[in-house]
Amino acid sequence: MRGNAAIHDLVAPGTLGAVLDLLAAEPGAWTPIAGGTEVMVAFAAGRLTAPKLVSLWGIPDLRAIEVAPQSVVIGAATTFLDLRRHALIAADLPLLAKAAGWIGSIANQGRATLGGNLVNGSPAADSSPALLAYDAEIEFISVRGRRRVPYSEFHTAYKRNCLAPDELLYAIHLPRRFARHNQYLRKVGTRRAMAIAKVALGAIALLENGRIREIRLGAASLAPYPMRLMQTEAALLGRSLTDDTIQSARRALLAEVKPIDDIRSTADYRRRVAANLLDEFLLQLRRVEAVP
Ligand SMILES: Cc1cc2nc3c(=O)[nH]c(=O)nc-3n(C[C@H](O)[C@H](O)[C@H](O)COP(=O)(O)OP(=O)(O)OC[C@H]3O[C@@H](n4cnc5c(N)ncnc54)[C@H](O)[C@@H]3O)c2cc1C
Structure with a gap:
């Protein structure tokens, strides 16, 4: 009705x-x-x-993209079309630019905002895996002032978050330090466009002397809210990318994710695909390492 x-x-x-x-x-x-x-x-x-x-529409403070030498600050009411059109986001934060192109249709992207995507809190939100991989921070504002939290701590339960009732989501802060990192983002849905994710994985890693020095994995549709796969990350951090490492990371992911059966997919399918996406990323990382 x-x-x-x-x-x-x-x-x-x-x-x-x-x-x-x-x-x-x-x-x-x-x-x-x-x-x-x-x-x-x-x-x-x-x-x-x-x-x-x-x-919040038409309030300039909320729709600005500020670029500093070390960071990019994106106003919460920035639309996905704004993100897609921004040359520096495409160059420095390509996973976010890619995710912006996944949101609904072009018409949606002209209205849909990054902040709205996060506060809405869908487990399948397309921007979340990229923001988790990039270690984004979220800034809130109220008459009491501003505060920042890591995005990985923003969602607290299904469609719940840590915004206070008098606060707005003000901005999303992203570091600009990923030029040497290997980056990955893949969404599996029913179609290539206008599809809600059955599973999505965003990943970023830095190898040093053959070992993983830094890694973050952001997942959608694998838990009641978008989540970082910290136990899976722990199974990889400091290790070299042997077959054993890849297998134990796969086991860690299967133990960590908590997908559900719903109209779009089954929990079993989501688990298997998530583990395959992790494999795909780690094998990509190993190939890059092999190139002299
Ligand atoms: C046809 C269609 C297709 C879609 N396809 C996709 C898709 O492919 N992928 C995807 O992830 N989503 C998709 N969506 C969902 C939606 O477009 C996104 O979640 C979008 O980013 C929401 O942003 P908005 O500004 O429109 O949110 P709104 O509808 O304005 O708000 C959403 C929620 O966020 C709150 N909110 C918004 N901004 C703030 C703020 N600054 N501070 C505090 N609270 C705030 C609102 O109170 C509300 O609870 C689709 C929607 C439609 C209608």
Whole structure:
């Protein structure tokens, strides 16, 4: 059943300060709406319960991409089309540029925001594996000030996160230090476009003297929320890429992931594909190492 517009109040104060004042005056009463590609789907399906909506669209502070020598800071209301069009993101953070191209259609990408993707908290969110692999940090803002947390600690349960009721997601911070790292991102879905991930894996690693000096693995659709595979990472860190190492990493991943059966796939299929994606990444890494 379609939602009833008469029971929702939508305001667009137009400045960040005015939005934060609203949230501070009635914590938890106002639901932010950025691109609206999740909120309006809920409205159309009659599932939108939030009576008060506050628009973040058109607030410049939230839609800026700032490049510094060591980092890139992406405003939470930056759209996926903004990300795809940004030359430095394509050059320095190619996994994020690739993920941006996966979101729905071009029309979606012109509205859908990075912050909305994260706060919505789908286990299958396309931007999450890349952000986990890049060790992103999330910045929150409220009238009380700003704070930052590692993105790997942002999701706390299915569709839950550590935002306080008076806070907005303000920006996503990404380091610019991955030129020498081996990078990998693959999504397995029903089709190549307009498909929700059955499984996705983002990965980044740095080899030194034949051993893995740094590695991060970010997964989608393998747990109630996007997660870093830290136990699998631990099975690889400091090791050389022998067949035994690859096998024990595979076992660690199979023990760590907690996928479910749903309309898109089965838990068993997701486990097997996730282990195969890990193999694919590690074999790619080994080939790179073999090149003199
Ligand atoms: C046809 C279609 C196809 C899609 N395909 C994909 C896909 O392939 N991959 C994928 O990952 N997603 C997909 N989506 C989902 C959606 O487009 C994304 O999750 C998008 O990034 C959401 O961003 P938004 O700005 O539209 O969020 P909104 O709908 O505006 O908000 C989503 C949630 O985030 C909250 N929120 C938004 N911004 C902030 C903020 N700055 N601070 C605090 N809370 C905030 C809102 O309150 C709401 O709870 C699709 C959606 C549609 C309709």
